[in-house]
Amino acid sequence: MVDMDIKSKRTEFFNGARDTLPLVIGAIPFGIIFGTLSGGAGLSTAGTMGMSLFVFAGSAQFIAMGLVGAGTAWPLIVLTTFVVNFRHLLYTAALLPYLKRLPPGWQAVLAFGLTDETFAVAVGRYGCADDNPYKHWYQLGSMIFMYTNWNLCTVVGLAAGRMLTSIGRWGLDFAMVAAFIGMIIPYLKNRPAYFAVLVSGTAAVLLNELPHKLGLILATIAGITAGIAADTLASRETNAG
Amino acid sequence: MGMALVTFLIRYGLLPLSGRFTFSKGTTRALGYVPPAVLTAIIVPAALLPDGHTLQFSFSNPYLVGAVITAVIGRLSKNLLITIVGGMTAFVLWQWVLKAGWF
Numbered sequence: 001m002v003d004m005d006i007k008s009k010r011t012e013f014f015n016g017a018r019d020t021l022p023l024v025i026g027a028i029p030f031g032i033i034f035g036t037l038s039g040g041a042g043l044s045t046a047g048t049m050g051m052s053l054f055v056f057a058g059s060a061q062f063i064a065m066g067l068v069g070a071g072t073a074w075p076l077i078v079l080t081t082f083v084v085n086f087r088h089l090l091y092t093a094a095l096l097p098y099l100k101r102l103p104p105g106w107q108a109v110l111a112f113g114l115t116d117e118t119f120a121v122a123v124g125r126y127g128c129a130d131d132n133p134y135k136h137w138y139q140l141g142s143m144i145f146m147y148t149n150w151n152l153c154t155v156v157g158l159a160a161g162r163m164l165t166s167i168g169r170w171g172l173d174f175a176m177v178a179a180f181i182g183m184i185i186p187y188l189k190n191r192p193a194y195f196a197v198l199v200s201g202t203a204a205v206l207l208n209e210l211p212h213k214l215g216l217i218l219a220t221i222a223g224i225t226a227g228i229a230a231d232t233l234a235s236r237e238t239n240a241g
Numbered sequence: 242m243g244m245a246l247v248t249f250l251i252r253y254g255l256l257p258l259s260g261r262f263t264f265s266k267g268t269t270r271a272l273g274y275v276p277p278a279v280l281t282a283i284i285v286p287a288a289l290l291p292d293g294h295t296l297q298f299s300f301s302n303p304y305l306v307g308a309v310i311t312a313v314i315g316r317l318s319k320n321l322l323i324t325i326v327g328g329m330t331a332f333v334l335w336q337w338v339l340k341a342g343w344f
Contacts (some may be wrong), residue, residue, distance in 0.1 A: 030322075063276070066283060080279050164255075174304060177287050178311045178328035180280045185315040185324075187277040200278040201285035205296070207287050216282050223278030 012134045016121065016141030023117035024149045030058050031150045035157015039064055045158055052154040056147060057115060062179055076217060086211050094121070098126045102136055113143030140217030172220060192234060193210065284308065301339055306333030 031052070038048040040166060051061045060081045066076045095114075099107055122139040187193055198224025207215030287295055288308040300306060311328030318324055 076279065080275055087334060092337050118343045128302065143269045174307055174332045175325065177250035177284045177304065177308055177327055178325045178332070179321075180284045180323035181308060181311045181328065184277045185312070185319070193274070193336070196274045200281040204282040204286050205289055207264070208290060209294075214287075216279075217293045219282040220275070223281060224274045227278065236330050238285045 008134045008135045012137035014139035016125070016138035017145040018145075019125075019138075019144050020117060020142040021119050023121070024145055024231055027058065027117070027146065027150055028153050030062075032160065033063070034058070034061055035154040035173075035174070049151070049159060052151045054190070055081075056113065056150060057085055059132055059183060063183070066114040066180060075232060076220065095122065095126065098135065102141025102241065106136060110143065111234060113147055115143075115146060118142045168224055190231075190234075192227045192230035195230040196223045199223050199226035263319045303335045305337060333339055 034052070035048060038045075043051070051064065055061055055064075064077055064081055065078065099110060102110070113186075118139060121142045125135055126139045184197065188197065200219050204215060204219035204224040207218055209215070210218070261343045274302070289298060291297060291302060291304045297305065307328055310331040311324060314327040314331075315321075315324040318327070
């Protein structure tokens with residue numbers, strides 16, 4: 001029986017890793033780019049590795065990097081990271097039925113590595129009808145693969161980046177603009193979102209001269225308020241009509 | 242780096258607590274505006290005021306042109322990597338065009 005157990009755990013583990021392969025490959029360019037751009041944004045090598053090791057969240061890492069580069073105040077970086085990673089809360093909620101039976105050590109480890117990719121893959125596995133008690137190993141396999149890959153790529157990027165800093169300076173700082181635009185677009189799902197973006201952008205330009213990046217914070221607040229206001233107005237209309 | 246620590250703390254604290262509290266619907270929606278607002282506040286000045294001070298709302302501003310093209314690509318492709326690569330290519334190409342004096 002013990003033999004069977006170990007074999008099952010290992011099978012689940014490697015299956016998890018195997019099924020995550022396409023996603024891992026997709027993450028490679030991002031990991032390397034992150035390592036490369038981090039120096040230009042003002043992150044130390046230690047800070048960059050720290051982010052990949054401890055935060056392990058691609059989009060949040062890019063955004064935080066950009067915010068640091070723009071000289072943003074701490075509370076705003078924390079808040080934005082919180083919101084951007086918020087969906088991970090939903091992932092944990094979705095997997096709760098399977099995870100709650102596990103000991104707290106397991107829960108902590110799995111929760112740490114619950115990225116979009118691992119969630120997508122794991123939710124498929126948990127959803128299968130079989131009764132295998134080792135499905136969490138599947139998730140672990142997926143997670144370890146992504147994690148190792150992500151950090152290796154960050155290292156590669158860091159090594160390459162230090163060599164390329166002078167060459168890519170202008171190109172690289174536009175890269176951040178391009179990346180952020182790409183990340184904003186999925187949020188533009190309704191009119192209030194467009195309005196928020198419009199207000200935020202305009203305010204940011206108008207308030208640009210303020211010290212300590214106050215302009216940034218105020219523009220963000222303005223954008224959020226605009227979005228909420230438009231949102232509330234829109235739902236009032238639908239309720240009344 | 243302190244930032245790594247703080248970010249780690251929020252994320253780590255957040256995930257295991259998921260079962261125990263939920264935000265109201267209103268707060269969730271409001272929070273949803275934070276990322277686009279903050280990201281926009283950063284990139285719009287970067288695109289329109291590339292040297293930090295003067296408003297360059299013209300074709301000779303490659304950041305602006307690049308940003309617009311990136312936005313279009315992003316809208317059409319919905320793929321982040323393509324958007325970034327496409328936008329970067331447009332930016333670099335436009336810089337050449339400007340340097341060559343064709344425009």
